[in-house]
Amino acid sequence: MYSELVMEHFRNPRNMGVIEDADGVGEVGNPQCGDMMRITIKVKDDALEDVKFQTLGCGAAVATSSMVTEMAKGKKLDEATEITNKAVAEALGGLPPAKMHCSNLAADGLQAAIEDYRARHAAG
């Protein structure tokens, strides 16, 4: 069902956890849907110094969360905002069609975290 790369990320998720003093937090999905992600980011010099995830969900949900943290880490915020759910799925070598809609939310979570950071920054 899943590609070897998806399973590899599921088995060994990168950047799992929470940044306690995060500069931005993004949450997408909800437990009723069976998929929920929380992305926390640390920003330094307009770049993503650290990105961590927590995910409730299936194999695809975990793998896309792990992959998006890898893709985003170290990137300038403007570059990171270009990361889409589709790009995450492609970086994983594709997802089963049924998973494309329900479990492919990780980039949305990242974008929500960046928006949260920008909103706080603008307010501050």
Next chain:
Amino acid sequence: MDKVIYLDHASTTPADPAVVTAMLPWHTEQYGNPSTVYSLGLTAAQAVQEARESIAQAIGAEPEEIYFTSGGTESDDWAILGAADAHSKKGHHLITSTIEHHAVLESVAYLEKRGYEITRVPVDGGGLVDPADIRRVIRPDTILVSIMHANNEVGTIQPIAEIGKIAREAGILFHTDAVQTAGKLPLNVNGLGVDMLSMSAHKFYGPKGIGLMYLRKRNRISPLFHGGGQEKGRRAGTHNVPGIVGIAKALELATVQMADDAARETALRDRLWAGLQANIEAIYLNGDPARRLANNLSVRLDGIEGESMILMLDMEGICVSSGSACTTGSLEPSHVLLALGIPVEEAHGSLRMTLGRSTTTEDIDHFVAVFPPIVARLREMSPVWCANCVCKQRN
């Protein structure tokens, strides 16, 4: 992984080697078509007849009341669509429950689209149908009641004999899907008071692709398959002779072992549940605690999702199933768990273990050792799990 620990016997079972051995000659040397008149065909016809007699005896039926099909889905579809078609002059109302197998629910939904009226009676928190509910919804134009014997997900065993009595008094055809109980519980069609009963061989250590329907004498349903005159014109298609020999052998073996299997599986199932409760917090039983199949343990866990558990257990060589959306092939979790009143977010975190003849104490103890760390890891990963606030998780 060296050894697979298979805890998904409600999904399918391995064929018993004695069943396979009994089937083999009917593929090769004895390949005749039972519908022919020369000796090779007559030998096959004799084997089909012996299988029919053996099965009839096992369930208290007459041999001519047994019809061979391709499996549980065909039998369920045939019972419902065949009854609806044959009795459409009497009425267009059918009664079933909210927790039936998809083979039943999709068949009644098909009829509903074509103008039939369907009443789906609810179940209680353990998954039990109240026979009084059936009595209450019967109408003059009701043509069929179809209630499963035991549920495939949560293992709840329904009061079929009581429902059968109600249907009989009202003069309404009564079908039961016995796919999960055949070979596991003693089945007597008269004791149960059923007019139709579906079973499938691969659920009781027989081959896949063969099942049967019991249809009580003098009851009329329309055929689903049209063609040659096999099965008295009621189910066309060349007899699956190896399969027919196989289902009869499998039922014969299961009938002999039934009591021992049930006692052993109950003890192992209870050991598993005790082990999981002792080592995992916020884990709950699905289904009726007492009226359930001996081999079924259905649970749900707070803060984690079913498919992730299945994938992690698979890495340890353990096969189980879940009612989460990801594993039902839709965006919704299991209709059975929801019908029991389990909240959607909890239904996503369900897991079903179904034991079988090959399950050992070592398998259970291994599972109890391996599973809690998996739960801990997935909860560590979960944004909704909070280790120190289980009470809050449950509100």
